[in-house]
Structure formats: C-alpha cells, structure tokens
Amino acid sequence: MPQGDRSTSRSGALRRRGCWPLALLVLAGCGGGGDDAPFSLTVPADFATPLAQVTLSGTVSLPAGSERAGGTPTMTIVTCQLGTHTMRWANAADGSSGNAFALWDCPRDIAMWSAPGIPLAPGANPITVTMMDSHRTARATVTITRQ
DSSP states (O other), X not given: OOOSOEEEEOOXXXXXXXXXXXXXXXXXXXXXXXOOSOEEEEEOOOEEESOSEXXXXXXXXXXXXXXXXXXXXXXXOSEEEOOSOEEEEEETTTOOEEEOEEEEEGGGTEEEEEEEEEEOOSEEEEEEEEXXXXXXXXXXXXXXXXX
C-alpha cells in the first residue's frame, strides 16, 4: 500500500476536471511516487433501510495509467481504459467484504463505481469502500442502518 500523508474533508461536492460529482462525502489520500494529486472517492450519505442487502455506488478519480485512445473531430472519444486498480468494500458489522467495480465515464473524466449485493446485519453497518492504484489509496465509509 502506498505510504504518505492522508487528509480527509467533508464536502457537498468536489470540483474535478470540470465536473461536479453528486456525493455528500469525499475522502482524499495521497501517496508516494508519480502522480501525487488527491485521489477522491465519493459514497452516499448515511441512511436506513429495511432491506437485507444493498447496492452502493459513487464516483472516484481516474486511476494512474488511465488512457483515452483515438478520436476525431466528429467522434471525440473512441475508447477509454482505466488504469490498474483494486476496489473493495468491507462491512465492519459482520466482517463481510467483496469487490466493487468501476467504469470510466469518458465525457466527465471520472470513474463511476458500484458494489452490488452488500449484505446488512441488523442495526448499524459501517461499510468502507477502498480504491488503490499504483500511487494512491482512497477510503470512504458510509453507515447503513438496517431496521
């Protein structure tokens, strides 16, 4: 895992490359080597639900090594490829964990992530989502209360 100082902040939105992600919590971390720009990860605000499982989603900065290829004046984007990364979620309430998946939203230059089928224990479920690339790590936690 990359080493370095980590900083956190709460914000209604984050301005990144000309877009406003629709999230209520942003945590940023920066690490050694290469691109030391903040790595942002958004999660939804805390909420309650009667459901036994949920799907979480949000946005995240593009990982190091992300590339856009091709393009013409009439078709500006041919392909967008995310750099190598790892994305996981973990539920502190019951110890469950799994993979989250990210896709590049090319026009907005951000990655949209999703973590389907997260099981919830009765009561508070602190869910931490983590994304790492070769230079940075970002974590964000949302608490979902199963009623």
